[in-house]
Amino acid sequence: MYVISLGDDGAELRPLEPWRAEEFLAHIDRGREFIGQYITLPDAVTDLESSRSYLRSYADKAAVDTGRIHGIWVDGELVGGVLFRTMDLAHGTAEAGCWLEPSAVGKGLVTRAARVIIDWAVEERGIHRVEWQVAAGNQASIAVARRLGLTKEGVLRESYLYRGKRHDVEIWSVLAPEWRAARQSS
Template identity: 70%
Template sequence: MFAISLGDGAELKPLEPWRAEEFLAHMDRGREFIGRHVGLPDAAADLDSARAWLQSYANKAAADTGRLYGIWLDGLLVGGVLFRVFDTANETCEAGCWLEPSAAGRGLITRACRVIIDWAVKERGMHRVEWHVSSENQPSINVAKRLGMTRDGVLRESYLYRGVRQNTEIWSVLASDWPVS
């Protein structure tokens, strides 16, 4: 339908249920790497669960409560960004991301997040964009910093992930802090 260039052969476009096979192949390539900090590979364990997960975001988009976009590098799906929460009544949303190892270190997540946050703030009137991240996930914390987010605090042992309690850092950027372009 549409694609936004992220430069260097990368594009950002909607990640929809009809792409379930491609999404599952992507998850299979990055399952261990992605799963170090996020449960997405567990949620997309086979074709049916991958399709169901993508459909859940199609439903969120239809209800205006979430969004999902894939990142393609030279035509190959290598990651994605999303609004896990998109609360228009409170003008608050939560952005997130994942990436397979072959695409890491290229700035793709930062560039893609700038696109979606810019849209959320400037087009949709979001006042606050949050970023929830495990304290152990330094690459994701670095993205929050590159996006100009402020660390609001830590929810100690708030998230049980694969049997281990994780600290969750909350980062945010307010519309008044977001750069005008």
């Protein structure tokens, strides 16, 4: 296992593996309503077995290079995560995503963690295009996309049915040459 420091505030990025299912469930329970405002993760992780199954699905994706999931820990407590919901190495595309529990909001954790995984995808795995799909009402996630230097490509109107309501989805992305250029200039 590896641990990547996200700064000098005790924040770390680690793989989120099936053996952490109990810790993952406790984390989701702490932030269930907040996390579930825009994403289905809390609906998918409701008990220990569904937590284990969710993490196992990402372990399976990692084994065949079609996705990854990482947790964000602060002072030893799981407070959020970043992931590649999809990765298609043949086409050079990936879709990134994130979540946080309320106690971790406003500290730049997702931005720092997303930089790490996007760097890895571009530099180590040869991904050419990273997408960030976000409900138009999710201003915190849109702010992360902006801080990462992603470009808003458009809006899929009412394309996402969630908890009985249709949401617009914004599509943000960055291409490998843009990512590298921005990283070199910072």
